[in-house]
Amino acid sequence: MKKVGGTIFILILLSLIFFLDWYVFQGIKTILPSGYLAQGKTIYWVLTATIALWFGYTFYTIMQEGKISPTSQQSLNWFLVILVTQLTIVLFLFGEDLIRGLGSVYRYITNSSQDGALLSSRRKFVSQLAFAVAVIPMTGFIYGIVKGKYAFRTIRKTLYFKDLPEAFDGFTITQLSDIHAGSFKDFEAVKKGAEMAAAQQSDLFVFTGDLVNHKANEIDPMLDIFSKIKAPYGQFSILGNHDYGDYTSWPSPEAKIQNLESLKNKHHLMGFDLLLDESRTIEKDGQKISLLGVENWGVGFQSKGDLEKSLQNVPEKDFKILLSHDPTHWDEQVKNHPKNIHLTLSGHTHGMQMGIETPFIRWSPAQYRYANWAGIAEQAGKYLYVNRGFGFHAFAGRVGIWPEITVIELKKG
Incomplete structure (x- = not known):
């Protein structure tokens, strides 16, 4: 068939x-x-x-x-x-x-x-x-x-929240997403992009999934490159749909499981705290916010993520940031959730790696598949930011939608 x-x-x-x-x-x-x-x-x-x-x-x-x-x-x-x-x-x-x-x-x-x-x-x-x-x-x-696939750009956004704890006023987060290590051939160019991310000197670093295309060993030549990205309040990561090895053949089910376990260990080797439907408390000057991370959940893709599980033991009044690879998760579950998840950071779409973004025109083929394919979306004070991706997949290039390093500043107001 x-x-x-x-x-x-x-x-x-x-x-x-x-x-x-x-x-x-x-x-x-x-x-x-x-x-x-x-x-x-x-x-x-x-x-x-x-x-x-x-x-x-x-x-x-x-x-x-x-x-x-x-x-x-x-x-x-x-x-x-x-x-x-x-x-x-x-x-x-x-x-x-x-x-x-x-x-x-x-x-x-x-x-x-x-x-x-x-x-x-x-x-x-x-x-x-x-x-x-x-x-x-x-x-x-x-x-x-x-050239375009290595033309890394830093995009800065400031978001305002009335209930942000005072200690986190001005707190910065650097986000990378969709590295897709198996697509890279020019490791020196990758190194420059990672150095740009490290140079932002943000308080927190997050990676929102798709470290590889298919297999864990794709990231091996770049483990040292990404392990140099450090932040005072830690480096955190989640899995994306490609990380599970679903899009390639395996000699046995056990080999696929072993590959996923190996990939999880690669996150550890790079100094990333991999969040699997769980949360972490970020504390500063006696005040705190909650960082949540779920496994992949997406319309049309594997939906393993368990938002409720990640919210366990998180006080309802806490300021919450969610790492979720696919932005359709925000559309389907997060933005209408009874608990206020203030900010969701996603990737996945790559902005389809082609399009036009100017002050007057904003278009990409991605918009015919995703309601929110790049940048900021907001509903009732709940925000989503969709990173355009660090790497590339399938089409080995980028036209108009450049590889992105995001820096988000949280402000009280």
């Missing part, structure tokens, strides 16, 4: 690819000199057919094996580069076709031949413009693959 579903998906994908190839070629025909059209057509279709079959085989392999190899990851990268380039070109060509179609209808209704020559054939300058504009997203994606 899995093979049948995979085959159907690949056939649909190949149909889409060939349709885009055909549409793009309609623009190429207007640009190529007539004397080179036959040779250009042959070269174009041999090349595009080869690439399409390569992509089809890559996606079929990923679906059957359940994991992304370094080779298939590179194929996926180029698939996205070509796809976004083609879609940009097709957008222009389709716009021209729409105008031509409307013009034909108008001429038919009015029985007029005015401007018929302009509307009856594809115009060269439109195709030239389409290809010129398409260079912009193509360049952006190539930059995202080569």
Whole structure:
């Protein structure tokens, strides 16, 4: 059944690819000199057919094996580069076709031949413009693959709470999320990102899940790098959906269990206090807040986390900060919980690793899956912050949604 579903998906994908190839070629025909059209057509279709079959085989392999190899990851990268380039070109060509179609209808209704020559054939300058504009997203994606995935940014936010204990006024938290260690190849770049996090000198450090892609040993080359992140009030962490080893094959159930236990130990080796549906008390100048951490809980993903268990022995009046990997947990359980959980820190979405964030435009494909995909959300004084992720997965790049180090300052007010 899995093979049948995979085959159907690949056939649909190949149909889409060939349709885009055909549409793009309609623009190429207007640009190529007539004397080179036959040779250009042959070269174009041999090349595009080869690439399409390569992509089809890559996606079929990923679906059957359940994991992304370094080779298939590179194929996926180029698939996205070509796809976004083609879609940009097709957008222009389709716009021209729409105008031509409307013009034909108008001429038919009015029985007029005015401007018929302009509307009856594809115009060269439109195709030239389409290809010129398409260079912009193509360049952006190539930059995202080569440099953008290591372009770490520090994002600072200040949140105000009336019932924050006085001693914690100005208390700072540095958050990392979604390291996805198995995706990294440039460990020096990773080191610079970790050093940026350590340099914030926050009072508290938290990591909100997905340390690895599949296996615990992926983090081994970077244990020393992340172990250097220290905070006066401790370093705390939780698990994410990838950390359980659910997305790869294991020789036995025992091997999978052993891998998870090994991963938990890696947190300890880095100096992280791993919270598994439990809480810790953070005390400062005789006052305290409660830090809670749950196992992964998410809509569409494994929901192991037990919020009620993490709240055991936590006084209701305490100021509470929750670490929960998937922001859908906040949507489904936390924000409407009878106990006031003041701040939830999540990750998981990566902001889909691509999008646009400006003072005027904020868009990512992630918004079609997650109501809260990056940054701050608030309801009735309960806050959620979604970190955009430190690492990357599947698409080995970032375009417009850069890897993030979050610094949150708590203020009384």
